[in-house]
Amino acid sequence: MRKLIICSLILIVIAAVTFSCAENMDSNLNQTGLLDQNGNLITNTLIFTNRITFNSNLPEWSLNISDDYIIITNIMHLTNYEVVYKTNYYLPNLPDSPTDYYRVRVPFAISGSDYVTVSYKDIPRIKQLWLDQLKRKGAADKEQNVFAIRNRDNDGGFWFQDKDFQSMRNGIYDYYYFADNGDLYYKGGDKNNKNQAILVKKFVGAAIVDYLKAGTIEDLRNRTGEWTVGGIYKMAIDVNEARTRFKGGGAIEGVYDFIAAPDTGAYLWGDKPKFMRQFYNTNFIEILVLNPYNNNGQLNCLGVDSYYAYFGDTKSIEHNKEGASPPIKGFTEKNMPWMTEENLYMAARPEGNVAVLNRWAFFTGQNKNIGDFEDYNKNWKFLAMPGEAY
Structure with a gap:
């Protein structure tokens, strides 16, 4: 240091x-x-x-x-x-x-407007805004009034052409749903049992952050400065367990991607555009954001982003190998709390949160090229879509 x-x-x-x-x-x-x-x-x-x-x-x-x-x-x-x-x-x-007060944008959470004023210290209110967005409490259409997330390969076209994304396809229900308490489950099971719902991310809080936009080389280091609310989630399955249960399982391999984020964006110039995040236990956290800018232009849908702090040495070949276990180069006693403790982000000014959230994954691919780089998320079709609970 x-x-x-x-x-x-x-x-x-x-x-x-x-x-x-x-x-x-x-x-x-x-x-x-x-x-x-x-x-x-x-x-x-x-x-x-x-x-x-x-x-x-x-x-x-x-x-x-x-x-x-x-x-x-x-x-x-x-x-x-x-x-x-x-x-x-x-x-x-x-x-x-x-x-202490910010005006934030939370699409579909509030009737009549995307915008609401909230104190960054008001943890219960910020949590409720996230939950209200998941339930689409402010949506004008009431035909389907919650958000569910289709899995990586469950892409049948625009949402109005694909309202059956929650139907069984190839023997599985290939989507995620939010429980009433905000926890995120995968409906389609794992390689051994496709008839079970599996908790993959556990809701532990919420915080104010800003949207990131995917699509250009500048976005590898750019932010919008437009404030929203994100849900803080702990991994319910670590990356090594996810590899065993989901990787190589056809459509359900998307669950592994959703946990490991193996094609994830780098915040700093000079870093690799791709790296493997080594969430080797279930203490690691991320902030999920439902993003109107990263939704591939699909009406009433929101892109799925993950913002998180990460200090692994991603330039190291050893770091990016699958199955890494501690000690992870770059992880220290000093920086580990920012990767594992949700309380550091709650009741905290969003400007400070932004400063330390140095990594992201855009789980909704943009089907574009990023300068000289191929869009490393273009095959990911995760998308928050109007659907039914459970």
Whole structure:
């Protein structure tokens, strides 16, 4: 770890030369954001930069983004800290004395509008918004009033052509459903027993995050800054058990992909576009987001995204082998809580959540090319669609 405590303002200039410069977030999205004391929107509270200043104690997330940083203290104001990273990240760009309230977008959760105001500290309300979205409480159509997720290969066309995605196909029910408590089950069983519902992800909380957009090379490091609510899930099946129970099982192999996310996006330039996330036990967490931007343009449907913190050394050949077991290179006692403890994200400012959620998987493929890279998720057809419960 490169971590130096420097008591000199002069070194700020040196750091500025050594590390890259800031870049203001370019966003036309103005429907969500932090609210000021008068209830007016404050947008662009994220900035793509390599430095951030704190007037009090350093928050834990700021020291877990990367191991490669410098801490600069102002010798005249000992409580003033500036953290300077080697690489740019999306970091908070908050006004002085910000309120607790944000306007967020939660499609299908609220009748008459996608938008709602909520305090980031109001955990019960944020959880309920996620559950209401799953149940499509605010949907105008009441023909089918919950979201279910079709599995990877269960793609028959547009949703109105494929309302039977929950029917038995090739001897299995190839979809996921949300229980009333938010837990996520796969209906089609495993290789040994296709007549059982299997818990694959356990709902443990919710938090405010922003949407990511798939589709261009820029999106490998870009965010929308448009706030929404995501459900925090623990793995109910670890990646090695998933490999045994689902991989090589035809259509149900999609369950393995849904847990292992073997073709997952890298946040940082210079990292591999593909890596295997080594969720070797059921303590690991991710934030699931139902994304209107990643739905392949299908009416009334939402793409399925996973955002999560991950610190494995994904450039290592050893890391990306199947069946890895601890110790995993890059996992430390310091960063492990951000991969396993949901409480760190709840009642936390979304700007801080964004800073530490450094990985993602777009489970709904976009069928596009990303610059010189083939879209690594193009064969994934997971999609949240209007359906029936269970």
